[in-house]
Amino acid sequence: MTQTDPDFVAFLRAYPTYPTTRIIDDLRATEYARLDIGGHIYLDYTGGGLYAESQLHRHNRLLAEHVFGNPHSSNPTSQAATQLVEHAREYVLKFFNADPDEYLAIFTPNASGALKLVGESYPFPKGRYLLTFDNHNSVNGIREFAHARGAEVMYIPIALPDMRVDASNLDRELARPSKDGHNLFAYPAQSNFSSVKHPLEWIEKAHENGWDVLLDAAAFVPTNKLDLSVVKPDFVTISFYKMFGYPTGLGALIARRQALAKLHRPWFAGGTITVASVQGEKYYMADGAHAFEDGTIDYLNIPAIEIGLKHIESIGYDVIQERVHSLAGWLLDKLTSMKHSSGTHLARVYGPTTTQDRGGAVAANFYDKEGKAIDHRFIEERANEANISLRTGCFCNPGAGEVALGISRVELDVCFTSPDHEDRLSVDDFRLCIDGKSSGAVRISVGMVTNFNDIQEFLAFARGLLT
Ligand SMILES: Cc1ncc(COP(=O)(O)O)c(C=O)c1O
Numbered sequence: 001m002t003q004t005d006p007d008f009v010a011f012l013r014a015y016p017t018y019p020t021t022r023i024i025d026d027l028r029a030t031e032y033a034r035l036d037i038g039g040h041i042y043l044d045y046t047g048g049g050l051y052a053e054s055q056l057h058r059h060n061r062l063l064a065e066h067v068f069g070n071p072h073s074s075n076p077t078s079q080a081a082t083q084l085v086e087h088a089r090e091y092v093l094k095f096f097n098a099d100p101d102e103y104l105a106i107f108t109p110n111a112s113g114a115l116k117l118v119g120e121s122y123p124f125p126k127g128r129y130l131l132t133f134d135n136h137n138s139v140n141g142i143r144e145f146a147h148a149r150g151a152e153v154m155y156i157p158i159a160l161p162d163m164r165v166d167a168s169n170l171d172r173e174l175a176r177p178s179k180d181g182h183n184l185f186a187y188p189a190q191s192n193f194s195s196v197k198h199p200l201e202w203i204e205k206a207h208e209n210g211w212d213v214l215l216d217a218a219a220f221v222p223t224n225k226l227d228l229s230v231v232k233p234d235f236v237t238i239s240f241y242k243m244f245g246y247p248t249g250l251g252a253l254i255a256r257r258q259a260l261a262k263l264h265r266p267w268f269a270g271g272t273i274t275v276a277s278v279q280g281e282k283y284y285m286a287d288g289a290h291a292f293e294d295g296t297i298d299y300l301n302i303p304a305i306e307i308g309l310k311h312i313e314s315i316g317y318d319v320i321q322e323r324v325h326s327l328a329g330w331l332l333d334k335l336t337s338m339k340h341s342s343g344t345h346l347a348r349v350y351g352p353t354t355t356q357d358r359g360g361a362v363a364a365n366f367y368d369k370e371g372k373a374i375d376h377r378f379i380e381e382r383a384n385e386a387n388i389s390l391r392t393g394c395f396c397n398p399g400a401g402e403v404a405l406g407i408s409r410v411e412l413d414v415c416f417t418s419p420d421h422e423d424r425l426s427v428d429d430f431r432l433c434i435d436g437k438s439s440g441a442v443r444i445s446v447g448m449v450t451n452f453n454d455i456q457e458f459l460a461f462a463r464g465l466l467t
Contacts, residue, residue: 011326011452014329014333015325015326017326018322020319020322021320023315024319024323024451027315028449030053031052031053032050032449035449038387039387041457041458043390044389044443044445045242045361045447045448045450046219046222046391046395046443046447047391047445048248049222049243049245049447050245051245051308052311058307059301059307062084067080068299068300070296070299071085071296081299081300084302085107085297085299085302087303091306091309092254092309093105095309096228097227097229097230098228101257102257103254103257104254105253105289106252106253106254106289106293107252107289108250108251108253109249111218111237111251112138112239112251113251113253115138115214115216115237116138116142117253117263118184118214118235118263119141119144119145120265120266121264121265121266122145122184122262123264124145124146124149124150126150126151126178127146127151127181127183128151128154128176128177128178129142129143129184129186130183130184130185131143131155131156131185131186131187132155132156132158132165132187133156133399133402134163134193134196134397134399135216135399135400136188136192136218137397138216139186139214139216151181152178158196158403159403160350160404162196162351163191163350163351163352163400165198174209177210177211183212184211184214185202185206185212185213186214186215186216187202188215188216188220189224190217190220190359191359191400192397193351193400193401194351194361194363195328195352195359195360195362195445196351197359200215204232207232214234214235214237215235217237218238218239219359222242222244223360223448224321224359228254233256234256235253235254235256236255237251237252237254238251238254240305243312245308247304250305253292260292265285265291265292268283268285269294270295271286271290271293272285272286272290272292273286273291274287323448324359324447325355325360327360327455328358328361328446331444331446332353332362335347335349335462336349336353338463339466340467341466345367347366348365349362350365350404351363351404360446360447360450361445362443362444362445363395363404364441364444365405365438365441365442366379366442368467369467376392376393376438376441377440380392382464382465383461386457386461388461390443390445391442391443392442392443393439394439394440395443401439404441405439405441412434418433421433427439444458
């Protein structure tokens with residue numbers, strides 16, 4: 001893209017601070033060259049972040065130059081592994097500005113693993129579980145633990161067009177904690193469907209009303225600084241591959257010590273206890289994070305987390321945010337203004353169409369010139385042919401999907417109570433059952449190393465759908 005390209009000139013006029021993110025173009029050419037060599041237009045950063053080549057080299061060198069054994073013994077190779085794991089744990093807290101006297105970091109297989117730890121251990125009896133419609137299924141799934149243990153489950157709706165929560169609804173529910181049990185409020189700091197950033201101010205408001213807060217930060221932390229010296233959720237869940245691409249298979253539950261003390265694990269496992277007896281039928285949980293890390297942790301990959309976090313720090317969240325803000329803004333401006341010859345809009349965006357309080361993902365459906373929805377699976381096939389990686393469906397966020405697509409409670413009840421749908425329901429059956437309505441959307445997500453050309457390629461693809 002040359003500096004004289006008229007679109008680029010227009011883009012710079014609209015987003016004049018974009019050039020402050022030049023460091024990312026330099027990195028893209030060196031650390032992420034594989035994207036352009038392979039002709040990839042990668043627009044699925046909410047699905048997974050991308051690693052820099054140097055992350056791999058640093059990690060490889062560490063493994064090649066040392067001998068690491070299973071941690072938590074006194075032998076030298078075990079000690080070497082323990083030291084690195086504990087260092088990475090400290091680094092995670094430092095990265096999020098979390099005071100180690102207040103918070104601790106538990107390594108999990110992913111954000112879902114972190115969410116399950118909270119769900120299975122939270123003292124739900126006689127309590128309430130409050131959550132927003134806009135949540136990943138791994139947060140929705142906690143409701144099954146809540147139901148099974150007799151808590152009341154309550155959803156807070158979101159509304160079109162912006163897909164945000166009506167504050168008065170939330171205030172009303174927060175003001176009604178259970179007096180006889182514990183109360184857990186869960187929401188995403190950033191939606192993985194609409195990219196809405198829900199207010200972090202809710203955390204204190206919930207605390208004032210006696211709620212524990214579970215902040216799902218999986219879609220937020222790849223491009224936003226979460227400062228745990230400023231906001232104090234009780235539980236924070238993340239997946240590291242979403243932040244910096246490598247390694248996969250690791251996430252964290254960052255928990256306030258006082259909230260963690262409320263959790264009661266439903267079992268014990270190797271690594272989680274100090275003493276367990278067969279004949280004595282007794283076990284004693286280990287202290288702190290270890291009580292929540294089942295079996296042998298991923299001790300060879302955990303050191304790569306520190307490498308990844310340092311990579312983000314070397315770029316800086318301010319630069320990443322500027323990048324995402326400018327490119328997502330341009331994408332939104334252009335996509336929402338595309339029209340068929342008939343005057344019909346090509347795309348309908350679900351969620352905010354300005355960059356205010358939103359992240360870099362854009363969820364939309366596409367329409368033909370008569371205004372009929374184009375199946376998102378067709379868009380995906382066409383995008384695949386153009387080597388564009390985007391994602392379609394409802395992104396494991398059915399609450400946001402149902403609101404965006406106008407699927408009502410009644411329609412869902414009719415579908416789920418039909419005798420043939422008692423035990424099994426395929427996606428195709430589900431589509432039929434909601435009367436051929438669209439059951440998903442297309443998500444284009446801008447991330448840390450997206451460049452102007454990626455967005456232009458996508459816009460050219462979208463223009464190809466115009467008639
Ligand atoms: C907001 C949000 N929460 C939780 C998850 C679950 O992450 P994982 O699949 O890594 O467990 C995702 C994944 O897309 C997400 O976007």
